Amino acid sequence: MMSPLSKALLLASLAVQASSAYSTIKVVVGKTGLTFVPNNITAAVGDVLEFHFWAKNHSVVQGLWSDGCQPTTRGGFFSGFFPTPAGVANPKVFRVTLNDTDPLVFYCAQNTGSHCKNGMVGVVNPSGSNTLEAYLAKAQTATTAVAPPTVFGGVVLAPEGDTSTATTTVSVSESAAPTGTSAATGTSGSSGTTSTSASASPTRTNGAAALGVSFAGLAVAGAAAVVFV
Numbered sequence: 677m678m679s680p681l682s683k684a685l686l687l688a689s690l691a692v693q694a695s696s697a698y699s700t701i702k703v704v705v706g707k708t709g710l711t712f713v714p715n716n717i718t719a720a721v722g723d724v725l726e727f728h729f730w731a732k733n734h735s736v737v738q739g740l741w742s743d744g745c746q747p748t749t750r751g752g753f754f755s756g757f758f759p760t761p762a763g764v765a766n767p768k769v770f771r772v773t774l775n776d777t778d779p780l781v782f783y784c785a786q787n788t789g790s791h792c793k794n795g796m797v798g799v800v801n802p803s804g805s806n807t808l809e810a811y812l813a814k815a816q817t818a819t820t821a822v823a824p825p826t827v828f829g830g831v832v833l834a835p836e837g838d839t840s841t842a843t844t845t846v847s848v849s850e851s852a853a854p855t856g857t858s859a860a861t862g863t864s865g866s867s868g869t870t871s872t873s874a875s876a877s878p879t880r881t882n883g884a885a886a887l888g889v890s891f892a893g894l895a896v897a898g899a900a901a902v903v904f905v
Contacts, residue, residue: 698722698723699719699720699723699724700724700726700771701714701719701724701725703717703726703727703728703736703798704730705727705729705734705736705784706729706731706732706734706784707728707730707765710784710789710791710794710795710796711795711796712736712796712798715797715798715799715808716798716799716808717799717800717801718800719774719777719800719801720774720777721775721776721777722774723773724771724772724773724774725771725772725773725774726770726771727755727769727770727771728765728766728769729755729758729760729765729766729768729769729770730760730764731761731762731763732759732760732762733757733759733760733786733850733851734757734758734784734786734796735755735757735758735785735786735823736753736754736755736784737752737753737754737755737782737783737784737821737822737823738751738753738754738780738781739783739797739811741779741781741806741811743818744783744792744793744811744813744814744815744816744817744818745785745793745814745818745820745821745822746818746822747822747823747824751829752824752828753772753828753829754785754823754824754826754827754828754829755770755827756770756827756846756848757785757786757823757846757847757848757849758847767834768833768846769833769834770831771831771832772829772830773830774800778801779799779804779806780799780800780801781797781798781799781800781811782797782798782800783796783797783798783815783821784797784821785821785822785850786821786850787820787821787850788851790821791821792815793815793816793818795812797811797812797815799811823848826848832846
C-alpha cells in the first residue's frame with residue numbers, strides 16, 4: 677500500500693506530465709501584411725493560442741461562423757487592439773487556452789483597410805462546412821468588422837518564458853496609435869487614447885463557453901490623432 681506521501685508525489689508527477697503535454701501555438705499577427713500565420717490550425721484541449729502582434733494596429737476576435745467579421749454570440753474572446761510601431765513585435769501577447777476541439781474562427785477587427793474583409797482571418801480545427809475557405813468567402817461580403825466593447829476571454833502578458841510583468845495596457849480603439857509609446861510596456865502616450873489595464877490571470881475559453889478575465893478600469897478609447905492600421 678502506498679503511503680500518503682508517495683500518493684502525493686505520484687499525483688504531482690502526473691499533473692506535471694499532463695501540463696507538459698499541452699502545446700503553445702504561436703500565431704503571428706500582421707507581420708507579413710493582413711495575415712495570421714498560421715491561419716489554419718489544428719489544436720487539442722488545453723493547448724494555448726498565443727497571438728504575437730506586429731505593426732500596425734491589429735486585434736483578434738473569435739468570430740461567428742455564419743456571418744463574416746462578426747463576433748461569436750457564445751463565449752469567445754477579444755484581445756483589444758495592439759498599436760505597434762513598424763519593424764518590431766509588440767512586447768506583450770494575447771493567450772487563449774482551448775477547452776475543446778470545436779471548430780473556431782477568428783479575425784482582425786481593424787476597419788481602416790478592411791482587414792477582415794481582405795482576408796485577415798484564421799481557423800482552429802476546421803470541420804465540415806466550417807473551413808477557412810468558407811469563412812473567407814463570408815468575410816469578403818462583410819460591410820464592417822465588429823469589435824466587442826471590452827477585452828475578454830484570454831490573458832494579456834509577456835511571452836512564455838519572459839520574466840517581466842504580466843500586466844500591460846491594451847486599447848479597445850481601432851484608432852489608437854503608439855505615439856510616445858514605451859517599448860517596454862506598450863502603453864499609449866500622447867495620442868489622447870484612453871486604455872484598459874488588463875491584469876493577467878489564467879483562463880480558458882472556446883467556441884462554446886468562455887470564463888473571461890476581469891479588467892479593472894475599462895474605458896472605450898477615444899479617437900487618436902494618428903492612425904496605425
